[in-house]
Every structure is written in structure tokens, then in C-alpha cells.
Amino acid sequence: MTEKHLAYCWIARGERVLFLRRAAGVFRAGQWELPGGTAEPGEPFQTTAVREAAEETGLRVRVTGELGRAEWPDIAGRDLRIHAVVYAAEETGPADVVLNPAEHDDFAWLTRAQALELPLPDHFREVLDR
Incomplete structure (x- = not known):
């Protein structure tokens, strides 16, 4: 079975x-x-x-800790296991969010409660529920 590793940033203001x-x-x-x-x-x-935070948002961040890990089988049914880790991150300087339009079309700074109202993949819901 092939494995895919994902890493995400929890960037708070x-x-x-x-x-x-x-x-x-x-x-x-x-x-x-x-x-x-x-x-x-x-x-x-x-x-x-x-790297991904910079590519997707234009923000420069540094990791300050780990918030959680999750793994699941590929949702498209491929012989693939997904592993994800979410890191707490802080901005290293003031900047505006600039999206990569090939990947994302909107952004929002949300409270946990607001985020839970959105369509989110389960692995992000798990982090929010902690």
C-alpha cells in the first residue's frame, strides 16, 4: 500500500x-x-x-507545536493510506493573505464554532473538536 503524508498549519490571529x-x-x-x-x-x-502555508497564502510562519495527527484510507478507493499532521504555527511578520487561485478561491479567519458550520473534511473536524 502506498502512503501519502500531509502537513497543515493552524494559523491563529x-x-x-x-x-x-x-x-x-x-x-x-x-x-x-x-x-x-x-x-x-x-x-x-x-x-x-x-512551505505549503507560504505557497497557498503568502504568509510566512514558523511551527510552534503539534496539534494532532490523523490517518485514513483514500476516499477515492485507491490503494493509498493518508497520514496528516496539524501544527500550530505563528506568523513571523505582518502580511495579507494572498491565495493561490489554482487551489483556493476564498479564505476566512474563523472561530472554532464558525469553522464547524462549514463543509470540512473529517480530519479537520477532529482537530476542532479537541
């Missing part, structure tokens, strides 16, 4: 956390998620989280 909406035409279109993505071969997961 006060009580609100940054969520991104998947763009039309991409996998999980219309669903909301934390900034993050797939680890490159041999790439440390914390590095993945920081």
Missing part, C-alpha cells in the same frame, strides 16, 4: 484561525481546510507545513 476554501474544479472543491498539503519525498513534515 487572536481567537480566529485561517481557513481556505478549495476552488472549483479541484479535489474536494467547495470544502474548507487549513493551509497545508503534501510532503515532498524526504521533506520533514514541519517544513512541508511552512
Whole structure:
């Protein structure tokens, strides 16, 4: 079985956390998620989280801790096991969010309660429920 490793950032401003909406035409279109993505071969997961946050949002962050891990079988039925880790991250300087339109079409700074009202993949709901 093949494995895929994902790493995400929990970027907070006060009580609100940054969520991104998947763009039309991409996998999980219309669903909301934390900034993050797939680890490159041999790439440390914390590095993945920081790199993906910059690519998807334009924000520069540093990892401050681990919030949770999850794993699940591929939802498309492929012989693939997904492993994900969510890191707490803080911005290293003031910046505006600039989305990569090939991946996301909207963003919002949300409280936990607000985020739970959105269409979210289960692994993000698990982090929010902690």
C-alpha cells in the first residue's frame, strides 16, 4: 500500500484561525481546510507545513507545536493510506493573505464554532473538536 503524508498549519490571529476554501474544479472543491498539503519525498513534515502555508497564502510562519495527527484510507478507493499532521504555527511578520487561485478561491479567519458550520473534511473536524 502506498502512503501519502500531509502537513497543515493552524494559523491563529487572536481567537480566529485561517481557513481556505478549495476552488472549483479541484479535489474536494467547495470544502474548507487549513493551509497545508503534501510532503515532498524526504521533506520533514514541519517544513512541508511552512512551505505549503507560504505557497497557498503568502504568509510566512514558523511551527510552534503539534496539534494532532490523523490517518485514513483514500476516499477515492485507491490503494493509498493518508497520514496528516496539524501544527500550530505563528506568523513571523505582518502580511495579507494572498491565495493561490489554482487551489483556493476564498479564505476566512474563523472561530472554532464558525469553522464547524462549514463543509470540512473529517480530519479537520477532529482537530476542532479537541
